Amino acid sequence: xxxxxxxxxxxxxxxxxxxxxxxxxxxxxxxxxxxxxxxxxxxxxxxxxxxxxxxxxxxxxxxxxxxxxxxxxxxxxxxxxxxxxxxxxxxxxxxxxxxxxxxxxxxxxxxxxxxxxxxxxxxxxxxxxxxxxxxxxxxxxxxxxxxxxxxxxxxxxxxxxxxxxxxxxxxxxxxxxxxxxxxxxxxxxxxxxxxxxxxxxxxxxxxxxxxxxxxxxxxxxxxxxxx
Amino acid sequence: xxxxxxxxxxxxxxxxxxxxxxxxxxxxxxxxxxxxxxxxxxxxxxxxxxxxxxxxxxxxxxxxxxxxxxxxxxxxxxxxxxxxxxxxxxxxxxxxxxxxxxxxxxxxxxxxxxxxxxxxxxxxxxxxxxxxxxxxxxxxxxxxxxxxxxxxxxxxxxxxxxxxxxxxxxxxxxxxxxxxxxxxxxxxxxxxxxxxxxxxxxxxxxxxxxxxxxxxxxxxxxxxxxx
Amino acid sequence: xxxxxxxxxxxxxxxxxxxxxxxxxxxxxxxxxxxxxxxxxxxxxxxxxxxxxxxxxxxxxxxxxxxxxxxxxxxxxxxxxxxxxxxxxxxxxxxxxxxxxxxxxxxxxxxxxxxxxxxxxxxxxxxxxxxxxxxxxxxxxxxxxxxxxxxxxxxxxxxxxxxxxxxxxxxxxxxxxxxxxxxxxxxxxxxxxxxxxxxxxxxxxxxxxxxxxxxxxx
Amino acid sequence: xxxxxxxxxxxxxxxxxxxxxxxxxxxxxxxxxxxxxxxxxxxxxxxxxxxxxxxxxxxxxxxxxxxxxxxxxxxxxxxxxxxxxxxxxxxxxxxxxxxxxxxxxxxxxxxxxxxxxxxxxxxxxxxxxxxxxxxxxxxxxxxxxxxxxxxxxxxxxxxxxxxxxxxxxxxxxxxxxxxxxxxxxxxxxxxxxxxxxxxxxxxxxxxxxxxxxxxxxx
Numbered sequence: 001x002x003x004x005x006x007x008x009x010x011x012x013x014x015x016x017x018x019x020x021x022x023x024x025x026x027x028x029x030x031x032x033x034x035x036x037x038x039x040x041x042x043x044x045x046x047x048x049x050x051x052x053x054x055x056x057x058x059x060x061x062x063x064x065x066x067x068x069x070x071x072x073x074x075x076x077x078x079x080x081x082x083x084x085x086x087x088x089x090x091x092x093x094x095x096x097x098x099x100x101x102x103x104x105x106x107x108x109x110x111x112x113x114x115x116x117x118x119x120x121x122x123x124x125x126x127x128x129x130x131x132x133x134x135x136x137x138x139x140x141x142x143x144x145x146x147x148x149x150x151x152x153x154x155x156x157x158x159x160x161x162x163x164x165x166x167x168x169x170x171x172x173x174x175x176x177x178x179x180x181x182x183x184x185x186x187x188x189x190x191x192x193x194x195x196x197x198x199x200x201x202x203x204x205x206x207x208x209x210x211x212x213x214x215x216x217x218x219x220x221x222x223x224x225x226x227x
Numbered sequence: 228x229x230x231x232x233x234x235x236x237x238x239x240x241x242x243x244x245x246x247x248x249x250x251x252x253x254x255x256x257x258x259x260x261x262x263x264x265x266x267x268x269x270x271x272x273x274x275x276x277x278x279x280x281x282x283x284x285x286x287x288x289x290x291x292x293x294x295x296x297x298x299x300x301x302x303x304x305x306x307x308x309x310x311x312x313x314x315x316x317x318x319x320x321x322x323x324x325x326x327x328x329x330x331x332x333x334x335x336x337x338x339x340x341x342x343x344x345x346x347x348x349x350x351x352x353x354x355x356x357x358x359x360x361x362x363x364x365x366x367x368x369x370x371x372x373x374x375x376x377x378x379x380x381x382x383x384x385x386x387x388x389x390x391x392x393x394x395x396x397x398x399x400x401x402x403x404x405x406x407x408x409x410x411x412x413x414x415x416x417x418x419x420x421x422x423x424x425x426x427x428x429x430x431x432x433x434x435x436x437x438x439x440x441x442x443x444x445x446x447x448x449x450x451x452x453x454x
Numbered sequence: 455x456x457x458x459x460x461x462x463x464x465x466x467x468x469x470x471x472x473x474x475x476x477x478x479x480x481x482x483x484x485x486x487x488x489x490x491x492x493x494x495x496x497x498x499x500x501x502x503x504x505x506x507x508x509x510x511x512x513x514x515x516x517x518x519x520x521x522x523x524x525x526x527x528x529x530x531x532x533x534x535x536x537x538x539x540x541x542x543x544x545x546x547x548x549x550x551x552x553x554x555x556x557x558x559x560x561x562x563x564x565x566x567x568x569x570x571x572x573x574x575x576x577x578x579x580x581x582x583x584x585x586x587x588x589x590x591x592x593x594x595x596x597x598x599x600x601x602x603x604x605x606x607x608x609x610x611x612x613x614x615x616x617x618x619x620x621x622x623x624x625x626x627x628x629x630x631x632x633x634x635x636x637x638x639x640x641x642x643x644x645x646x647x648x649x650x651x652x653x654x655x656x657x658x659x660x661x662x663x664x665x666x667x668x669x670x671x672x
Numbered sequence: 673x674x675x676x677x678x679x680x681x682x683x684x685x686x687x688x689x690x691x692x693x694x695x696x697x698x699x700x701x702x703x704x705x706x707x708x709x710x711x712x713x714x715x716x717x718x719x720x721x722x723x724x725x726x727x728x729x730x731x732x733x734x735x736x737x738x739x740x741x742x743x744x745x746x747x748x749x750x751x752x753x754x755x756x757x758x759x760x761x762x763x764x765x766x767x768x769x770x771x772x773x774x775x776x777x778x779x780x781x782x783x784x785x786x787x788x789x790x791x792x793x794x795x796x797x798x799x800x801x802x803x804x805x806x807x808x809x810x811x812x813x814x815x816x817x818x819x820x821x822x823x824x825x826x827x828x829x830x831x832x833x834x835x836x837x838x839x840x841x842x843x844x845x846x847x848x849x850x851x852x853x854x855x856x857x858x859x860x861x862x863x864x865x866x867x868x869x870x871x872x873x874x875x876x877x878x879x880x881x882x883x884x885x886x887x888x889x890x
Contacts (some may be wrong), residue, residue: 050430080581104544104587116766139345199751307799331762343548426533427836
């Protein structure tokens, strides 16, 4: 019998290795897996590469992971926010490596990783600093840049409901990167607010089929805005 | 006010031009937009390029369009079926051009067209006849073939329900290519069994947001298997 | 001369958005356009964090922090809205399906090059978000910004001195002084606020400006 | 010697599919595996036309022609199933998420090359379907086929003479005579049906065959 539900959040993250690349869901605080990130801090893995849209808000979640000096490098689209002082300080002190990726490329590169696409040409970023030394090509008269997949060792994501097969549904814009990250990581761990019986989700409306999910843990959702 | 619902199926297909590339939904008969294809036959456009998974079943739908000699070329993954005698006859008589594309590439190339991807590298078909003269590249030690988007002038698809914004939901495996084709065509025309009020579809469960749909027409669904 | 207020600028942009248009409003100034959309038009707003059919801000106390816009402010959903994940959302944008995106800018060049993500200062922390995707993705990219900086420096320029967001992507610029089309012949003033002459506007513009206004037969 | 029936072959394949596996069964012979899956294991079937969690054929009269498998036969959905579109379905396959796919074949070479889509005859109508995607997409590609053709010709060969579906993709072959692993050293017989000697099996195999059977200490 398939049962991806893990009883404790500590067990869910226990085997995360030093040096891992970890995809962390969320756009700002919406969809941010706060409980899993807290568990990762407690677990102690270090020298991590984090892939996430932002670089932490306030002093919680990713910001707390950064503050604990566990992160070697962050790949994100928008590190600078009004409440990203933890990241800002580390960056200015030269204590963290930053790779800025256009948000659409961030999503599409993880989608490529999950979909078996070796690389793709896309117009975004052509002629800008972020295209860097990347290969370019004119296709149909338009400039394109060659982009490669971003694979994760682990994805930490938040969903609304799950069943024991790992099928996940989300709430509103908290969906954001989670379904894409789930496809791009070797091990996807989801924190959810509710577990339903198998068959309790509408099969026409499951953004993340369970094949992409290895572990599910039920938690109290931290919905409130960062203070 | 936005109202994509067209009163007659004749009006829905009236402006399809000779020489168009038409993406036709369906996998076998599931999701095949029989009513729209019949309307296209009546409308009379010719010299068409058809992109569809199969090349028609029995004497109806795509097979009838082929029989009416309206199709110059078909791009599909699996023309040969037990009931594809219309296509088989035209092909052997040299009266239709065939491009066979692996099913995953067919889907992904239309997805690329809809997603603004200029080209992508993928392992499927490497070292086979179907890779033809395509560019290849070794990425991460694996052989890949470069594939280009397939754009449609028109997509003809079948859905289950729609609202006046063109939001579409599907039934079971009749979904297949339709959401992908809707993104890849300049004009997407959907036949549906039911029209609901705006707000009548679950916003968490709409595989085809209305932005991808230009016209919707209500019809009696032809669900029955081809005799 | 009375410069347009931010609200007036938003109203001016909104007036040009046709019924039925799919529109993405960038963070900052363009967000204000959502509040002044013409009531008699159905305009569908896209937010790149996964919602088509975004509604106005919720009433105080009605915030749902799972329902936010690209600026991370709470919003609402309208009937007919749909949610999707980030790759699907950017596919919608980058695939050319949005009719218009409205973005802020540091500089726009007469070729339509856009600089709106990085000041180029060496100690600045770069942050691009969806700007590069938006600039190249929509059918039309409009810019909404002050005509000159607070210090009076040009923002409409011959060549952007700031790092580019995208080349040749801007088709129209709405400023607090004018509406300017970006054409193959460069900047063309289509409207100028009352009390400001074309010559004065030209001096506040860092590249050749042509006069494209339709003159009324007086 | 008694060749295995198709049902016996299906049962033999099914026995090797572990609990919790995600599996795609190709059209034709492999479809039969669905009917003989061990009752004490939860095995989730993928069908490339957009369903994960495919169930058995419906009772007569209960067919829903919107719910079919890749062979276009009516099927059912099990609790926990999910539907998705074709690009998502092939992303699932091509992204390496399926544990096993079981395919039929014309020929398999000792390098694991697969030929199963085209006989190479000049008047044949080519039709590939999802075969090329399946062959390269799953973590393991297993083949289920007769050991030799009806005319006694080899199907396990040194080099495929038919056009390839994919190179170096097959890891195991289940025939009506044996279970053969495809290793870097070529074909290795892991099981042979009772009454057939290794030497006889070798003669029916068009490439070098090694004996990999575990001998019981007699």
